Amino acid sequence: RYPLVTGVQTCALPIWAKSSLLIDGVSVLELLVHALREAGAVDVSVVVASGDGDGPLQPWIERSGAQPVRHLREGADLVGSQRLAVDHHRSRHPGHDLLIMPADLPLLRAAHLRPLIHAWQNRNPAIHAQVPVVDGARGHPVLLAWDAVEAIHHAAESTGVRDWLRAHPERVRMRPCEDEAHVFDIDTGEDVVRLSACIAPHAVSWP
Numbered sequence: 001r002y003p004l005v006t007g008v009q010t011c012a013l014p015i016w017a018k019s020s021l022l023i024d025g026v027s028v029l030e031l032l033v034h035a036l037r038e039a040g041a042v043d044v045s046v047v048v049a050s051g052d053g054d055g056p057l058q059p060w061i062e063r064s065g066a067q068p069v070r071h072l073r074e075g076a077d078l079v080g081s082q083r084l085a086v087d088h089h090r091s092r093h094p095g096h097d098l099l100i101m102p103a104d105l106p107l108l109r110a111a112h113l114r115p116l117i118h119a120w121q122n123r124n125p126a127i128h129a130q131v132p133v134v135d136g137a138r139g140h141p142v143l144l145a146w147d148a149v150e151a152i153h154h155a156a157e158s159t160g161v162r163d164w165l166r167a168h169p170e171r172v173r174m175r176p177c178e179d180e181a182h183v184f185d186i187d188t189g190e191d192v193v194r195l196s197a198c199i200a201p202h203a204v205s206w207p
Helices: 015-020 028-038 058-064 078-092 110-121 146-154 161-167 189-199
Strands: 045-048 067-070 098-100 129-134 142-144 172-176
Touching: 015 028, 028 058, 028 110, 045 058, 045 078, 067 078, 078 098, 078 146, 078 161, 110 129, 110 142, 129 161, 142 146, 142 161, 146 161
Parallel strands: 045 067, 129 172
Antiparallel strands: 098 142, 129 142
């Protein structure tokens, strides 16, 4: 099972806005959930902040059919979101691997995910994590073996996924990919303009 997880990040666009950007009337969040299911995901979850920040995102979560996983405290950062995702996955799917990624990847589709999942399923058992790399830039999604999920869960609260990857390079497979869908995110208004130009004549709009 490969849950989708959106991290709460500090950026020019609030996380709910990034995920609710519409492409031909469908939110980026919905497109990602659909891509995961089409690629074989059974259980898809979305980590959201508590309080007002997750209100505008709620309709898209409901429409996607994903399960919201809410922070119980305000001001959670990316590491806190990742650890909540790990703990949620660990409690629901013991023994299963985890796919984790932010929810602002507007170009990512099932066709990009299937080769990653296939490579993961046929990896050397000594590899506990897989990261796509495009022109030297680390991308998404990250795949974590159950051993890595357990290790992150038992690590200090300040330890996020990237910290674990950095500490265990011998366990990490950096998989070269050519498509920028793995690294194309929407952090700023300029990114939205670039997206519009990239996928024209498809319509990009705000809800």
